[in-house]
Amino acid sequence: MPYYIGDVIGDSSLLVARTPEEFEKSGIRVMLNTSVESIDLNKKVVALADERRIPFDLLGVATGSTAHFPAIPLDVRDGVFVLKNLNDGLALKSYITKKSCRRVLVVGAGFIAMELCEAFRNLDLETVIVHRGDRPVARWDPELTQLIVKTIETNGVSFMTGRTASAVEGRNGRIRLLTDKESFEGDLVVFAAGVRPNTAVAKAAGIEIGATGAIKVDALQRASSESVFAVGDCSEAYHRISKKWVNLPLGDVANKQGRVAGRVAAGLSAAFPGVVGSQAFKVFNLEAAATGLTEEEAASSGFKVAAVTLWGSPMAHSMSKGRKLGLKLVADSRTGKLLGAQAVGHGGAWARINMLSVCLWADLSIDELMFMDMAYAPPFGGAWDLVHVAAQQLAKRL
């Protein structure tokens, strides 16, 4: 009988059960609020914190990731948040109401920070991002992130770069965030400083951990021990473009890996075909999406990099009313293959990056993109789409 450790993750449209009781009807026992202390791979037994022991034939490790919290002094707990799971979100929401918060601090500037600052501004909260880097969402290059910065600032977010958080102090029910430069006051602070794969129990059991810090798996999601599967944020995934194993803590990847592990465990055929690194988020009226490798990642994977960045609009120019769409393509000048793409725009970014994700998936060359047949109508782009124009410009640099 297989046991699964970790959160149940799933899209509600596909889940056959939503409560432990519903799962049990399908023959799946769900034990919530139950910590696994250790795994004994020889005896095939999982030890719980309450000293119960559960035997297994096959073990699925889906322990996910943990919100990273910088190692800084904290003299207060109230008003200090991370946002990793539903309970974190509910606690944050209730604190804002209960304490009539007016001003919030966000440490970090990744996806979650971006989505948070939109949610905070919708609640009409003064919002300050305090970020140690010089731009948001490092996966996107500076040519494109400038529009993100402009957008969050236009929407009233104060974006403070080059500040590293050094301590949090409580003062009269408020929060003071100290940095290597000035300090910031607010009613609460959220640390949105990324996640780390949650692998302590697996590692202690002797399950092999990869260079990324996540659990090593094969295409069938089998970990180093024959009877153990690992899926989701705690595991690695094969990147089809860099040909490296990466840790990509994204919900869609976790879902796919979970299905593969489930099928393989049940003796059915399945293999996880890897990722090309597609990702997206929305902040205010802006879409951001990316796939494949950045210029820097491509260079460090040994490719000879050529790139082009173009600005256009997400619809025909006659309809665009100032709306912008920026697209960057990265290619290998030795083989002419597409290696990656990034887009930011007032619409149209997600769509184009998904197209380009398929181009990466199918290992296409830039010259195959130049005259590619896309569905054209003025509300969606020009007769020559930005993808065509960018590919044609990039081809000249190869």
Added chain:
Amino acid sequence: MPYYIGDVIGDSSLLVARTPEEFEKSGIRVMLNTSVESIDLNKKVVALADERRIPFDLLGVATGSTAHFPAIPLDVRDGVFVLKNLNDGLALKSYITKKSCRRVLVVGAGFIAMELCEAFRNLDLETVIVHRGDRPVARWDPELTQLIVKTIETNGVSFMTGRTASAVEGRNGRIRLLTDKESFEGDLVVFAAGVRPNTAVAKAAGIEIGATGAIKVDALQRASSESVFAVGDCSEAYHRISKKWVNLPLGDVANKQGRVAGRVAAGLSAAFPGVVGSQAFKVFNLEAAATGLTEEEAASSGFKVAAVTLWGSPMAHSMSKGRKLGLKLVADSRTGKLLGAQAVGHGGAWARINMLSVCLWADLSIDELMFMDMAYAPPFGGAWDLVHVAAQQLAKRL
């Protein structure tokens, strides 16, 4: 010296010139309002209506298409329109204002009819579509067009099917459209009954016409005579999925073919790689897009057809507020290859069809779509996108 016959077509973002004078500065002579009467391929001379003769080394035929007008009695010209070019549009717009039109009739239910009825409703005109078929936009199957019908009707368009126009009469400055059933009155009528390739002059010159009625070309856009190129609506295009030559009168196809012909004529390398049949339009709050073959087209091209139609939403279910997205996939059960896709939805249709266009372009199988890496975020779809779910369901039928 090459001469080009026909309209100048182009996306304003890419055109280096917009007026005849600007073209002349680039060394391109533009003769507007000038009819070509005949082409003499032996003497390499074009004869104009005013009896001037223009010699050529290479000839580009870009005569486009003509709005189809059914062969029915017309006892009035005023208030009877087609919409093929900018002047048609301006004439229609000015007539509506000048005559204070209140009620318009549209014959036909293709792309142009759909776009027209949105424009008319935006002007608050009573709008009646009179259509001989049983559904709009025949390129989409009935499972999906039901949402289009619902949308145009919700927006106040009266959609009358199974009525074949038989005559137009004028009555007191108004129009009466007779059909094989009842007759309809309005202030004007627009015939949106499709287009036909405009090939009379080419045909008379002995240039070979294909089975589609359009000019036969090769991948370099060369017509049957060595010194003649043909591009755009008047020419054929190779369909990569059906492996047949088709006439696909779309602006993006015309642009690409024009660039290929221009490069080849100039001695540069280029080839038009063909089409997969991608197309899209928007009507009210609905996107419709399609690519590849319909079930019927696939069957008549000799494939063994399997298909699936699914309804979901263009974003995560928790955000969708009733917004719908329908997706149909068509595959060949002998090879497992994707053959076509259709989508209709409150957003998200164009994006998914473009992804699937690339899948067709790259000749992918359904099993390669099942776990394909797409950029996921709740504003754009579920962790399992409709494309994944449809592919997984279709795989079971192959």
